[in-house]
Amino acid sequence: MDRMTFIIAGIAVALIIAVAAPFLASGNPDGLESAFFSIYDAKSYTGDELDEEAAGAAEERVVEVTGNDFAYESPLPDYTVPGMDTLGEVLAVVIGTLLIFGIAFGISRISARPDK
Secondary structure, three states: OOHHHHHHHHHHHHHHHHHHHHHHOOOOOOOHHHHHHHHOOOOOOOOOOOOHHHHHHHHHHHHHHHOOOOOOOOOOHHHOOOOOOHHHHHHHHHHHHHHHHHHHHHHHHHHOOOOO
């Protein structure tokens, strides 16, 4: 198998996984945001209902302690395209996958040494 075939096969496999991911992912992830709100009692550790008032207070407390109030608006919040349901999730993951491949390809082209 030559290098280009290998790269194309890798991209195809990654895109298949990207399309399947929104259908296989947990609706109640246990990520960093969930753990943060659990620590500050804004939600139960295993539940999915968020107490908005407690969440706001937790975020204010962190800003008060750290002095860091940096925030930004994500172009694809919560791994979805706003206004689209599951199709938006698929589209966001496919965009992210292709973007990472593009960045990796660009870095590899810049850093590649010429053959001697």
